[in-house]
Amino acid sequence: MGLPKFLPDRNSRLVRWGGHALLALALVYCAVAIHSLGADALLSALTPTAWGVTLTSGLVYAAALGLLAFAWGGMSEGERNLSRVEKVAVYAPGVLAKYIPGSVFQYGSRQLLGARFEMAQKTMAKASLVEAGVHVLAALLAAAGLLLGGGSVFLVGLITVGAGWALVGSDALFRAIGCQIAFFAVFALLVAWLAGEALGMHAPFRMAGLFMLAWVAGFLVPVAPGGLGVRESALLALVAGDDFTTSVTVFAVLTRLSTSVGDAVFGLSGYLALSLARSNRHASG
Numbered sequence: 001m002g003l004p005k006f007l008p009d010r011n012s013r014l015v016r017w018g019g020h021a022l023l024a025l026a027l028v029y030c031a032v033a034i035h036s037l038g039a040d041a042l043l044s045a046l047t048p049t050a051w052g053v054t055l056t057s058g059l060v061y062a063a064a065l066g067l068l069a070f071a072w073g074g075m076s077e078g079e080r081n082l083s084r085v086e087k088v089a090v091y092a093p094g095v096l097a098k099y100i101p102g103s104v105f106q107y108g109s110r111q112l113l114g115a116r117f118e119m120a121q122k123t124m125a126k127a128s129l130v131e132a133g134v135h136v137l138a139a140l141l142a143a144a145g146l147l148l149g150g151g152s153v154f155l156v157g158l159i160t161v162g163a164g165w166a167l168v169g170s171d172a173l174f175r176a177i178g179c180q181i182a183f184f185a186v187f188a189l190l191v192a193w194l195a196g197e198a199l200g201m202h203a204p205f206r207m208a209g210l211f212m213l214a215w216v217a218g219f220l221v222p223v224a225p226g227g228l229g230v231r232e233s234a235l236l237a238l239v240a241g242d243d244f245t246t247s248v249t250v251f252a253v254l255t256r257l258s259t260s261v262g263d264a265v266f267g268l269s270g271y272l273a274l275s276l277a278r279s280n281r282h283a284s285g
Contacts, residue, residue: 046250050198054254057190058261064186065095065266067166068131071179072110074172075127076119089277090114092270095263113274134177135219138184139212146188146209155192158185188212194254199247207248210238211255232256 066088073087082090090113094106107128114124145154158181165178188208195211196204218231232252239248 046198046254050254053194053198054258055261057194058258059265061187061190061259061262062265062269064183064190065092065262067179067183067186070166071134071176071183072127072131074179075130075176076110076114076124077172078120078123080117080119082117082119083277085273086117086277088270089273090117090119090270092266092273094267095270096267099260099263117277130173131176131180132219134180135184136216138177138180139216139219141181142184142188143209143212143216146192146205146212151205152189152192155185155189158182159189184212190258191255194258195251198254199251201247201251207239207251211235211251213238 066084069088069091070084072091073082076090077087090110093113094109097105097109107125110128111121111124115121142155142158145158162178162180162182162185166175166182167178169175169178188211191211192204192208195201195207201207214231214235217234221230235252236248
C-alpha cells in the first residue's frame with residue numbers, strides 16, 4: 001500500500017529532501033536540548049570515569065532502542081514480513097525527529113518511511129498508539145519494582161522475562177510487550193549504573209525508579225521535545241525532600257546527555273539501515 005493520495009509519492013524529490021531536512025532539523029534541536037540544560041560548571045568537575053560511563057551508557061541505550069524498533073515493526077508489518085534492517089530503517093529516524101518541538105514528528109516519520117515498504121498507514125498508526133500505552137505501563141512497572149526495593153536482580157529478571165516473551169510470544173502484540181519490558185529494564189539498569197558509578201549516589205536503584213517516573217511525565221507532555229525540561233523538572237520535584245539536590249541536577253543533565261547520545265546514534269543508524277534496505281530491494285528486484 002502506497003501513500004495516501006494527498007501525500008507526495010514516496011520516491012519523489014520532495015519526500016527525499018524533506019527527509020534530509022527533517023534529519024538536519026532534528027540534529028540541531030538535539031544539540032540545543034543538551035546545551036540548554038546548562039550546569040556547565042558542574043559538568044566541568046566530572047571525572048573521566050563519569051564521562052566514560054555516560055557515553056558508554058548512551059551507546060548501550062542506542063543498541064537497546066533496537067528492541068523498540070522490533071516491537072513496533074512486528075505490530076506494523078502485517079503480512080509484509082520486514083527484515084530487522086527494514087524495521088530499524090523505518091523506526092530509527094523518528095527517534096531523532098522527536099526532538100523537534102511538538103514531539104509528533106517521530107510518528108509522521110514512521111508513516112512516511114513505512115510507506116516506502118508498502119506498510120499500511122492504519123496498521124502503523126495503530127501500532128504507534130499501542131506502543132505509547134505499553135511505554136507507560138512498562139516504565140511504571142520498572143519504577144514500581146525499584147521503588148519497592150528491587151535492584152539489579154529485579155531488573156535482570158525483567159529483562160529475562162521480557163526477552164522470553166519476545167522470543168516465544170504467540171502474536172506480534174505479545175512479542176512487542178516482551179520487547180518493551182526488556183527495553184525499559186535495560187534503560188533503568190543503565191540509569192542506576194550511571195547514578196552509582198558516574199556520580200557515586202548512595203541509592204542508585206531508588207534514583208533509577210524515580211527517574212522512570214520522571215521519564216513517564218516527560219513522555220506524557222507531547223509539546224516538550226523529547227520531554228526536555230519536563231523530565232528534569234519532575235525528577236527534581238520527586239527528590240525535593242532529599243539532601244543531594246546538586247547531585248540530582250548533575251544526574252538529570254547526564255541522563256539527558258546519555259539518552260541524547262543514544263538517540264543520535266540510533267537515529268543515524270536508521271538512515272544507514274534505510275540505505276542498506278534500499279540496496280537490498282534493488283538487488284532482489
